[in-house]
Amino acid sequence: MTAVSESPRTTGIPAPAAEEVAPLDVDALRRFLDGAFVAEREACRAEFPADFFDPTDHLGTREHRDVTVDRLRRIARIGGHEKGYGRAWGGTEEPGAQVAQFEMLGFGDASLMIKSGVQWGLFGGAVQALGTERHHAELLPRILRLELFGCFAMTESGHGSDVASLGTTATYDPVTEEFVIDTPDPASRKDYIGGAAESAELAVVFAQLVTGGERHGVHALLVPIREDGRPRPGVEIGDCGRKMGLNGVDNGRLSFDGVRVPRTALLDRYAQVAADGTYTSPIEKPTARFFTMLGALVKGRVSVSGGSLSQTKVALSIAVRHALGRRQFARVPHATETLLLDYLSHQRRLLIPLATTYALSFAQDELMQTMDELLKVSLSGAEPDARRQREFETLAAGMKATSSAHATATIQTCREACGGAGYLADSRLPQLKADTDVFTTFEGDNVVLLQLVAKGVLTSFSQQVSALDSLGMARFATRDLVSTLAGRSPATSFVAELVDSGRDSGELRDRAWQLRMLEERRRHVVGSLAKRMRKARQQQEQTALAAVDALQDHVILAGRAHMDVVVAEAFTAAIARAEDPAVAALLQEVCDLHVLALLEREKGWFLEHRRMTTVRAKALTHAVNDLCRTLRGRAEELIGGFGIPEEWIVGRTLDVPSRPLDVRP
Amino acid sequence: MTAVSESPRTTGIPAPAAEEVAPLDVDALRRFLDGAFVAEREACRAEFPADFFDPTDHLGTREHRDVTVDRLRRIARIGGHEKGYGRAWGGTEEPGAQVAQFEMLGFGDASLMIKSGVQWGLFGGAVQALGTERHHAELLPRILRLELFGCFAMTESGHGSDVASLGTTATYDPVTEEFVIDTPDPASRKDYIGGAAESAELAVVFAQLVTGGERHGVHALLVPIREDGRPRPGVEIGDCGRKMGLNGVDNGRLSFDGVRVPRTALLDRYAQVAADGTYTSPIEKPTARFFTMLGALVKGRVSVSGGSLSQTKVALSIAVRHALGRRQFARVPHATETLLLDYLSHQRRLLIPLATTYALSFAQDELMQTMDELLKVSLSGAEPDARRQREFETLAAGMKATSSAHATATIQTCREACGGAGYLADSRLPQLKADTDVFTTFEGDNVVLLQLVAKGVLTSFSQQVSALDSLGMARFATRDLVSTLAGRSPATSFVAELVDSGRDSGELRDRAWQLRMLEERRRHVVGSLAKRMRKARQQQEQTALAAVDALQDHVILAGRAHMDVVVAEAFTAAIARAEDPAVAALLQEVCDLHVLALLEREKGWFLEHRRMTTVRAKALTHAVNDLCRTLRGRAEELIGGFGIPEEWIVGRTLDVPSRPLDVRP
16 A cells, blocks of 8 residues: 555656755654644644544444544543633633644544534534623533533524524513524524534524514524423424434434523623613624624634545545555556556546645635634634634635535545545545535535625725725726735736747746736636626616626636635745745645646636636646646655544555444344 | 426527417426337336335445345336346347336436346346357346346456456366366455345356466356355455445455356357367457457446436436525515525526436437347347447447536535535435445446547547548548548538627527537547647657556547537437427527537637637627526426426425434444
């Protein structure tokens, strides 16, 4: 399995002179990729028991759920999950460290990762972020010690990503000083709620708050749903049953029929209801209040992005190892058959997503640091800077959408690249595929999130445009605006690019050129979207709706184009930080492969918009092929850089005899 | 769930005048899509018990395997599976009818479909196609009545798609007049063999035949592997265990250590070994012999292509129904929320693959008819026309690769388009996804098959080129050659296309133009590939190998470009046959959507190769959007045309309460 290829490295790119090639220390690469939370990750590697990573896909649902709760209790004893909480309640006020632990669980059992995320990320996190000291003191220590299991009841059967339209109501009754929780119709049933089917006793329920006959929008309340294992009166609990994956997590459904909770059940950091029913909030505008409350929960999206990348790294490790062991077809008759990874097309299949996984990891590390900083402010009781918070939310939405889509596509590719072996549970790939498939859907559907990203980018854009508009400058300045927005100097004219299209492939590897291409695409896509939006809105209502609908794909493209810039810049910035020259040199090539393959994939856009000549487009393919051939010899080092302990993978990879079949009666 | 959209059909394409719109008879559409084997399909709809279509993904492996064998026994009683066999052995010599039944099983339980395919397609089919009357008389009646279970032991752990390199040996011993079967090394262990783990008693084993010290290449022999449920002496049987899907099929591993079988165990239609060990064959050239033997088994690829399409149709039916029932976000505040299928981006997600599913169904119908015709010749004991057989094999490889890739991508899209609901087993989508995922791998990996297709196309191409070459004409004639190859008149010059790029979107819907675009792409891709191949082969050996390796993506593109033409032509030909004007009119739009969306997806190629202007590329997107809006109102009819009986889906779709959880101890 650790076979080394005999094939010479063929490369069209001139190899650097011998003295420049520093030998790579894979540990240094791993530490560098570990990023800001390297210490926490190393602790997980040392402390997590290897059996956390034993396969679970042969288990029935009952057994799988039990195993997951048992593993969760062991994490509660090991610790690390409490780090994101206030010191008064046993935490260390290091939210980034907590998410780093979540990500490390993603190298193993995704059910365990998500179960921990439900309990200590969503449920405990909502209590911490939306509640006040009374809630914290009473609940957080018990939540952290697993004396109290909870769930996060936001999503409804008919209202998923559209949280503002939730149907569940919490109506205040000043006579008894209670809220009455109701599910008005089947579409407003809470659905897919992790932990609701079996383990949760308490739910954070998101509901439309009504007091004195007035609606105040969505708020979160604590609702006991289960006692001694049975649903509480007025609470109807359903079980979502078997799922594609994550069967260690007990997803369920909740309906409420006149369930009464005390006035103190309202998580009242951002809104209070007095005994007489008077509603007050430090945030005046209802939409601002709504987004502040949701914003406090963005950690979930950061976590899903990180978990997606962890599972992707496992899949790539398995597929690359397989491709370094499995041979197929002899190139010349009677010769040894060729290793899969010595085929260019197989290199393209695996090494391009491998490079993109590196790129996304660096962007994720930046996101984690921003989150850590902002949540620390929030934990201190203050409010983070509004602009930074908004930018962070846009970035978190974009990273969740980008990383989870990357995971779905890459794990699928890995499965196929392992052929029949990848279809067997023994390979671990089926479970990786099944567990991660919902990541594109939960914590906000990717289609919706990319529109959120575009909206965030457009908002900054139009604010600047309208400021300039009043000076009559907008028409001339739009080009520079998006560049300003991105905090970079304006892209140079692309006329020059079209002239010098004869450049050789070496110059395709000029990072400044690469970034300009991506920025130019963002600028054009966002700018033209803003124009079309304005035009659409000026039309009659019916026509305007149809016009905006027709823009949806453009909107999603804008979200993607923005994230492509963000990710490439994060990779570039990371390389600039690398102190080890061998690490930096390798990452330069990985970054080239990531960006050039992206440009190659998007060449239709660049050609259509006359940002690339056909000669350049063809040169891109050659450059990508050359980089694949170069990096083929570095594949083991790159996998090593992921830092997945050998014993977390061994015993579950393709070269191992099959496990006994589950032959339960 | 059968909610009808209130949205007006918005379309940028002028609606036909009222008198032209004939009301559609969905039954007529269904019969038309059923194609050549409509009677057999109708019989399946009437005869298959509805519980064949009950979900199985909550079952443990043990129970699932048992349920599958039980259902298989019921098919044996119902009949239909025997139709592909000779009349003397209980069949009706209608191979197409047999595959049609296989396809119909794909509307339900894929494990059952594959289990029946292993027994009556691969195992029984090999005995029929490669054996002689002695084998037929002894085995076929028992195989058809399920008195004898068998398996098809071709694939080896280290030799999947590369059948010529199999390692298992069958060495003739003239002293005892036996073959000795051996597994020389771990890479030559038979792997992933359906039926081997539990049910099969007899295996058709593909092995390198050795007699008198001489190797004669791969041949098939009958090897008893199990007796009274235990492995026979010298046979080691492993169980592949749990898989991503298809857990009703017991895949296993076989190794042989000096297992002796009588001389008559050789399936000897195409090669015989006399008692003294003398090897004879009616086919002189070893490679021709090898391909003739493999060619007799192409029915498997036709079946996988058909099964892929059936499962895709189920997934699309579920996702379209969901999109017609589920609402999300109100377009204007406080209005009713919008149906998912009223969003253009959702229409694009579902209706484009729906259109392609129609396209592939018509191509599959043509393939089935060719197969039926050629296999009837083979059943009569004669050999089919070599050229037609070769063309059929190329087409079968291409259709298997195309349909299975389409299934994988489309079922994934359907899962995501149903959001959280699509992740629940109740939606049936997880099982559809898991079961079909291996279709891209088995019966030949798609990557290998597309290269086979390209090779087939190139061979015809180069035969014609070299014929002309001797006349010194090749350089001038290549353009027309591929057109000739495709049996069509030469494409007109595309210079004209570039001039008239200002045409309105209505003219994008000129089918002749659409087909010319696809043909032009095939012509260029195949022609340039041939040139690069010639150039690569003229180099030094090492360089030549690297050059050929670098061409692999080009080769695969050639296979795809060829299939794109074949499928579009099949759709066009089908519409020309349609007698019902309403069916024909609807299919014209569906065909437009399929082809224009394909051209839109491939616009990068067309722009890069100057076959399309940027204006035309943008017009394509508008035309696709307009077609989506038009066909949105026809979605239920189009789903109805698939002809999946209501009771095979009801009870397993998204609007149904969850099933009880599997809570086995």
